[in-house]
Amino acid sequence: MEQAEPKIVAFLCNWCAYAGADLAGVSRLQHPSNMRTVRVMCSGRIDPLFVVQALKSGCDGVLVAG
Amino acid sequence: MDKCIACGTCAEKCPAKTADAFNEGLAKRKAIYVPYAQAVPLKYAIDKNRCIYFQKGKCRACEKFCPTNAIKFDDQEKDITLNVGSVIITAGFTPFNPDKFDNYQHAKFPNVVTSMEFERILSAGGPFGGHIHRLSDGREPQKIAWLQCVGSRDLNRCDNEYCSSVCCMYAIKESVIAKEHLGPDFKPTIFFMDMRTHGKDFEKYYERAKSQGVRFIRSRVHTITETDTSGTLELVYATESGERVSEQFDMVVLSVGMEPAASAMEAAKTLGIELNNYHFVKTSDMTPVATSREGIFVAGALQGPKDIPQSVVEASAAACSAAVNLASARGSLVKEKTFPAERSVQDDAPRIGVFVCNCGINIGGIADVPAVAAYARELGNVVFTEEPLFACSQDAQEKMVEIIREQKLNRVVVAACTPRTHEPLFQETIRNAGLNPYLFEMANIRNQCTWVHSSEKEKATEKAKDLVRMAVQRAGILEPIPDLSVGVNKSALVIGGGVAGMTAAISLADQGFAATVVEKSSSLGGSARDVQHSWRGEDIQAHLKKLVDRVNSHPHITVLTLAEIVDASGFVGNFETRVKVNTNIHTIQHGVVIVATGGRASVTDEYLYGKHPAVTRWHDLEQNPELLSGASSVVFIQCVGSRDDQRPYCSRLCCTSSVYQAIEIKENHPDTDVFILYRDIRTFGEREVLYKKAREKGVIFIRYSLDKKPVVTGSGDGLDVRVFDPILQKELVIHADRVNLATAIEPSPNEDIAALYKLPVNAEKFFMEAHAKLRPVDFASDGLFVCGIAHYPKSIDESIAQAMAAAGRAATVLARASIQISPLVSQVNSDLCIGCGLCTEICPFGAIIQEDADGKGFRAKNISASCKGCGLCASSCPKKAIDMLHFRDAQILAAVCAAV
């Protein structure tokens, strides 16, 4: 079933962006729910091929944050 | 305490509000609160003085709403008796309170704030979410003035005589960040007396701030008034040439200094340790963290004003000192935890159990937890689901162990809070059930889902399902990873036999660890041999002699002089270094490396140095007092080769050294005229007292700027020094019998050491620590440490503290029989590898080498002990021959593909 809301895969570094996202939770900072997080130990782990794979499997956008 | 899960419901329901001290009173908090978001432990506490129940006997709202019954109104203060062998006091400082003095107008004008208040205003987690606005009318400021030395370097108003060391740098930082927030039209101005950016790489930051449009005005503002009802402020100040200027600003930030906290002074009194004139804990330059009472050590700003890196250094040094005292008792109170034998799962099909946590109402109140669990039950390989109220609670953990056993689960997914805080707990739980800890995966459906999508319940449920699906897909192909540990050779190699190197060696040897000191010259002592006195006036030569004697006679220390390191290999716990002494090669096995290669005063060709016999540098005059006999005029020139294009850093100790020497000359020959030509006098901290004393003794200070450097010419037997005086606005000619140059301190040649151990150096060739603030003696690679001038120019007390810190950090490695290392490392498939070497080149930790594979050329090889698991190699490998354990391509892609 086609969903109206786009989905975005977010590759987040465990030490920086993922921690920032956690803290956003602790602070209850509301934001749209389109992100689907994949945790990695460092943004250096993110092979550009992962980005292509994400797009291939049908997500609408990708965020890489470290 | 144990029951609180920091869900925050209590604070949400609490009706009592009060000023939030963490936000400098700029925001409100509830009577039940956590001091700040990152507090450890993250547990809510009741402020008795604000709580309605405690004050009026009614309310108990928190108790009613707490989902875990964690509120305990009858909790009592307890006296705890600890039996300890050593005490370290780190009670810190309190910022100067400017309200006592009406000239700062802090209490009266809303737009005059302290730097601490401004720090909170700037913070994204602060009261205004990082949005800078005026407290009077909420308008965005266009012009902000920072006033330096508020409560520092001033005796007129019973402020503090000393310099607080950190305010120049934090003011620049605040102005730069404010500019980032407010954009190109924002105009920051810093009013200062001397710009003291003496820390490592601080001078470059200062220069960058100037180029980014931060205006620096050398003046002390004397009057602050409000010009209108909106709260705009007018500052009146005099320029250097004496012109009176009044200028309007939207806000004023007072750069307040540091004072010892009253409570800290009280604690010091209880401990019976001596304080100095300024109520900081008294120490000696040769034992910088030892208090007057044996066994009690001090670290941080309670010992004197200082910045973060120096505080961290002292903290490690104090820990080292305590460890030396307690060496015989090391490990005697340690209890080891045991786990059941691990069940093999390699050959079994995945049987995944999914635990969807309600977290009270934190998750369950927003997402439809039963629906998420039911959804999970339908996913492939999932054989069991449950919806605990609190998955992390003791009883739920015990039940989880039982379920794993009964259901023969071989993979576990917990959908709950964040793996950053709870993954280790659940990993331990599944270990207790006989599973390898890496057969575990978390779905973050609280912090990154229900907490941040609380108004969109359906979407939160959908997202939670997606996150669980991603976790389950990934879990299905997770593999058990064995623990990784390496043995430790309990000895150290110390490179450099100066004060830093010798102090580090003794600090380790006194704990029972062997140390080899490698010195390239023929004798121990390093650059300290040239210096007579520390800035507090202590005898360096006497200390040095004691140090050399101790090193030479210590049973655990081996000294190699005229030694050169020719080869090095290995990793934390297991290094091998080859040292050449004459024609012999010594091969040394050691567990850690301490780099203390030191520095030296550079040679210059400026100001007739080397061309005229009356031009000397640094300690030449001190060492050859006869040079001063009959001299009627001595000129010191500062910043010779420092703070210029070639060496864009401050050499940190020259101002204090020249001022100290100037005082000595004045004391011994009161009739001699002494001039110090300087750019900024950087007698930071309590060294400021020397500057004051020199002026009182009649030493004449004349400022020059880089574009108008002094000119020295020969004149008969003596010298003529021409310098432009910015206060008199004219050129002066000083006839000098001696000109002494404070030439830049540069690191000793260290390229070979840097290359052999793969250690980074900065642009000026000082070794680069792992983190400028928080890890000032560690290198990024494990088992390697730095101290002394090799790291940055520093005075002897700072070098000794850093050497002890390096030893303290090194002992954390040497004290163990083996080191557990994270097994989440890279793995090379040598069939695919073509030995191109790209991974070796890009690895930031030197954790991949190229090894000669018999007949096949070179192949990459991972050194697990050095690998930090960042995965840069895996994502760069042209042949995709490298994969990361636990974060394999396939495991990441499983989650990616399941996202949609």
Add this chain to the structure above:
Amino acid sequence: MTQKLLKIAGIGENRLHVAWLSSAEAQRFVDISTDVINSIKAQGRFDAAMFSMELTAVEDTLKTEILRWMIGKEIKLLSKGDVYGRKWEKDRFESILDSVLEREYHKQLIRQAILAGFTSVRAISQKVGLELKRISYLLADMEKTNMIEFKGHTECIPVFAAL
């Protein structure tokens, strides 16, 4: 680099966002994710099926050794210099990277077109929208590096096959 490729491929560079933040910057994370979500919403849903040939070509391009080497060597080239000790200017590196990206991507795209049964220069051109001259030039290059082979003529038109 991946953004540049997505742009060349017509997928749009803004399908990928890259950001840096620290662990304490919760508000920044929220701002970034909101911006990214809004940007993606504005671009509309992404139709992976429509771009399947382009995506595969992007993927294959990213796998090429030349690109992985260039990216891996970037810092060294800019800060320490190449084997001759010459330091590269950032602009020069970027412009070379741009041309390599475009060339490698076009080659992979042509390969995909051939695999999809478009075996003559004209047919490839119609499929991928590149000029005939550019395709002929790249085909010669691809033949040399064993990406494709020349299969002979069909009615006087040269035909190629992917290897």
